[in-house]
Amino acid sequence: MRRSITARLVLMFAAVALATFALAGFVLHNVLARELERHQYEELDTTLKSLQFWIHAIGSPERWARVQARMDTLTPEDGSVRFWVLSDDPRFQYGKGLAEIDGLTREANGHTSAIVLPGQEKPFRTLSVHIDAFEQRPAVRLIVGRNTEPYARTRQAFLTALVALGSGAMLVVAFMGYWIARVGLRPLERLSAEAQALRPKTLSHRLRSEPLPVELSALAEAFNGALHRLEEAYGQLESFNADVAHELRTPLANLIGSTQVALSRQRSAGEFQEVLQANLEDLERLRSIINDMLFLARADRGEVATGLVLTPVAQEVRKTIEFFEFVLDETRAHVAIEGEVRTEARLESALFRRAMSNLLQNAIEHSKPGACITVTLREEAADTWITVSNPGAPIDDQHLQHLFDRFYRVDAARNDRGEHHGHGLGLAIVKAVASMHGGQVCASSAEGVNTFGFSVSRAA
Structure with a gap:
């Protein structure tokens, strides 16, 4: 009640x-x-x-x-x-x-x-x-x-008069209190009416705080802040849905088109094998997108890293770089490690290597052949930072703060070769892994060098 x-x-x-x-x-x-x-x-x-x-x-x-x-x-x-x-x-x-x-x-x-x-x-x-x-x-x-x-x-007469007077006065006070409360709560009623008028298409509207009392003005400002965050989240959701539809549409269209062409006339077993091989690549791409989206959904629900083990950070970084030896040889690129870190952190190795791999993959894809990629390790307070830098075209500041958003790309600035690699979830996964280890992410672009990194808390 x-x-x-x-x-x-x-x-x-x-x-x-x-x-x-x-x-x-x-x-x-x-x-x-x-x-x-x-x-x-x-x-x-x-x-x-x-x-x-x-x-x-x-x-x-x-x-x-x-x-x-x-x-x-x-x-x-x-x-x-x-x-x-x-x-x-x-x-x-x-x-x-x-x-x-x-x-x-x-x-x-x-x-x-x-x-x-x-x-x-x-x-x-x-x-x-x-x-x-x-x-x-x-x-x-x-x-x-x-x-x-x-x-x-x-x-006794005096007591009776007191009781009667007190009862009457209490009723008067209650009546006046009701009137005062109704008058005093009118701004709140107006505020509630404005809030009820909000719709998904009018999220840009803000509650008026100027005519409100001080107490309700603070509430209106807090509500407006929540509306701002909701508007941003709603916009990101719409953009996310559009990006997901776009990312899934291309491999699905390839699958449908190649299958229709294959079935349009009689073909040999070898030709069908080639079609199935091409379809398998697109299916692998779909599975990768879906797995990454499921991982990010779990991270959004507040899931934290489990199975944390006290592990040397530098050791995990070297193991991840060794995994990229074939790709580095193919692109004639090489990786240099700076700022040796001897401390250990509580890590879930699989997640840490996944984030590290995404940063290396991002640096390789957006660097010219033969480029030098630098991995820097440093300690700040209770965090250990891992940053990956590569030479590349400058990135405007307006894009830097959004690069860790899902499906966000700045193709002209981040792809010198004009090729389309990945599906726009790599840096978003890096941010999720950092958050699951109590850390943060960073991005900068200066003097022809683009740097992306994340931190892990040594006390996580």
């Missing part, structure tokens, strides 16, 4: 708003509770001190009646404030339920406590003080109590 960015943003806005209002409500509720408690204590303390002053000066039972009358006056009708006087002398006692009060209040002077009286849902918060004996009055304990129910109702 896919969730939209708008829904996620709305949920995040609502969650943040809920957390914020919950934290603020918790703090405000605790502040209110402390203030109400402080207010209760101040009221109790004020009343307690006032009565304490009166009782302190009362020393006879006759005058005690005046204290009782004052406490009666201070006691409201709803009984939210109550007074108790505890004494060993019954004449100097006051209040209802003195026995229960005496059992619940044994604290030091001024200590507050909460006691639950019979018939009351909420406890009474109390404050007491000990008053020493005076004349006929023995020592007494004065207790002042206030019902906490009004304060509890206030806290």
